[in-house]
Amino acid sequence: MSEISPAEWTAILLSLRVAIIATLVATPFGIALAWLLARRDFWGKSLLDAIVHLPLVLPPVVTGYLLLLTFGRRGLVGGFLADHLGIVFSFRWTGAALACGVMSFPLLVRPMRLSIEAIDRRLEQAAETLGAAPWKVFFTVTLPLALPGVLAGMVLGFAKAIGEFGATITFVSNIPGETQTISSAIYSLIQTPDGDAAAGRLVIVSIVLALGALIAAEWFARRATARLHGN
Amino acid sequence: MLQVDIEKQLGEFSLSATFTGEGRVIGLFGASGAGKTSLVNMIAGLLRPDRGTIVIDGETVDDTAAGLHVPTWRRRIGYVFQDARLFPHLDVAQNLDYGRQMNRLAPDPAQHKRVIDLLDIGALQGRRPGKLSGGERQRVALGRALLSKPRLLLLDEPLGALDEGRKLEILPYLVRLRDEANVPMVYVSHDAAELRQLATQIVMLKQGRVTSFGGVKVLA
Numbered sequence: 263m264s265e266i267s268p269a270e271w272t273a274i275l276l277s278l279r280v281a282i283i284a285t286l287v288a289t290p291f292g293i294a295l296a297w298l299l300a301r302r303d304f305w306g307k308s309l310l311d312a313i314v315h316l317p318l319v320l321p322p323v324v325t326g327y328l329l330l331l332t333f334g335r336r337g338l339v340g341g342f343l344a345d346h347l348g349i350v351f352s353f354r355w356t357g358a359a360l361a362c363g364v365m366s367f368p369l370l371v372r373p374m375r376l377s378i379e380a381i382d383r384r385l386e387q388a389a390e391t392l393g394a395a396p397w398k399v400f401f402t403v404t405l406p407l408a409l410p411g412v413l414a415g416m417v418l419g420f421a422k423a424i425g426e427f428g429a430t431i432t433f434v435s436n437i438p439g440e441t442q443t444i445s446s447a448i449y450s451l452i453q454t455p456d457g458d459a460a461a462g463r464l465v466i467v468s469i470v471l472a473l474g475a476l477i478a479a480e481w482f483a484r485r486a487t488a489r490l491h492g493n
Numbered sequence: 494m495l496q497v498d499i500e501k502q503l504g505e506f507s508l509s510a511t512f513t514g515e516g517r518v519i520g521l522f523g524a525s526g527a528g529k530t531s532l533v534n535m536i537a538g539l540l541r542p543d544r545g546t547i548v549i550d551g552e553t554v555d556d557t558a559a560g561l562h563v564p565t566w567r568r569r570i571g572y573v574f575q576d577a578r579l580f581p582h583l584d585v586a587q588n589l590d591y592g593r594q595m596n597r598l599a600p601d602p603a604q605h606k607r608v609i610d611l612l613d614i615g616a617l618q619g620r621r622p623g624k625l626s627g628g629e630r631q632r633v634a635l636g637r638a639l640l641s642k643p644r645l646l647l648l649d650e651p652l653g654a655l656d657e658g659r660k661l662e663i664l665p666y667l668v669r670l671r672d673e674a675n676v677p678m679v680y681v682s683h684d685a686a687e688l689r690q691l692a693t694q695i696v697m698l699k700q701g702r703v704t705s706f707g708g709v710k711v712l713a
Contacts, residue, residue, distance in 0.1 A: 382578075384574070384576070384578055385578055385580060385581075387539055387565075387578075388572070388574065388578040388580075389580070389591070389595070390539070390564075390565040390566045391537055391539075391565055391566075391568075391570060391571065391572035391638075391647075392566075392571075392591055392592035392595055392596075392637065392638070392641045393566050393567075393569070393592055393595040393596040393641055394566055394591075394595040395566050395595075396566075398595060399566075402591075402595075403580060406582045407581070407582055489581060489582055490581060
């Protein structure tokens with residue numbers, strides 16, 4: 263197999279940019295939501311939990327279409343953001359990042375939530391008796407102890423984001439250099455005569471990225487266990 | 494220095510306690526299930542009384558009639574739990590320094606050295622809690638609580654998780670603490686022998702009620 267062409271590099275780099283931005287922006291929301299679901303009881307909690315998981319079970323094309331209706335140029339939120347803040351999602355790489363962020367959110371939140379649930383709440387009580395205000399308890403005890411789970415969630419979310427296809431192509435189409443990620447490039451290539459070699463190279467890149475992410479997530483999970491046992 | 498007058502319903506169990514502690518070490522004595530830990534948690538602010546008042550060192554920290562409840566982290570108390578509860582992601586030195594940082598206290602090297610010498614924990618400083626023995630962990634927990642400069646130290650069965658040998662190892666440190674650290678203590682135990690050695694005053698709890706109150710003699 264020959265070398266990766268400039269057009270393929272464009273798709274790879276765009277995928278990386280989209281997935282990195284999606285993961286970084288989703289992370290603070292993910293941590294907040296994970297904490298809420300792990301530590302608080304409130305009305306509508308199971309509904310919220312279900313909504314977070316919805317992109318996992320909905321057909322991606324439905325999620326993409328809903329994003330188009332909401333964040334498109336004529337959508338309720340999209341129109342407002344475009345007119346008042348100059349932020350446009352439709353047919354831009356930012357829209358791809360939004361679609362990837364939404365689609366990967368359930369995978370990102372889950373390890374974070376589990377790691378917060380696994381923290382002994384009595385440690386947080388001990389911190390309080392030592393004079394730590396609730397927000398300090400969160401930043402000095404809860405978050406450091408949950409950190410391996412937070413990182414694992416980021417890695418998994420990133421892996422999902424980089425491979426996202428259905429919602430992205432529905433929402434922002436398949437424009438080379440702007441919204442054509444690895445997945446949509448593969449999709450185009452396999453429909454093109456003699457696109458097989460190029461598609462094959464991108465398939466290998468996908469497999470390497472996905473495997474790397476899974477191994478990293480596993481490593482963080484093991485770190486988490488060691489950390490909770492104080493070694 | 495400590496006035497308690499509270500009522501609390503916990504499921505089927507009702508707790509009702511009134512006492513004023515003046516001694517250096519108030520021993521809270523009773524069988525398991527008598528309500529000792531709930532009472533201490535209320536003094537710490539981890540549990541809210543249904544009715545009543547708690548006054549620590551002249552400051553009212555709970556007054557249900559006035560709707561007053563000072564949160565735990567503003568009570569300036571120290572709490573040593575049966576299960577040490579050291580922070581597993583911090584080493585011993587960081588655990589010891591935690592309370593000082595959270596309360597934004599200026600470094601006090603003299604007190605730091607005194608507490609570390611008193612408890613013999615100088616050699617443990619760089620270690621992680623997971624690498625400590627049960628007795629060592631409990632000594633570090635004592636040091637951590639003391640270094641936050643509490644006005645009242647709560648100890649809930651601090652020897653409860655240790656075997657006989659370890660208990661005898663820690664007990665002398667507690668006696669030194671009582672005589673040298675100058676912090677009033679509430680010491681919870683179901684072991685009369687332990688309290689005879691440590692307490693200067695006894696509050697006896699039975700099924701959520703104070704049944705006797707006075708000097709160590711009431712343990713007889």
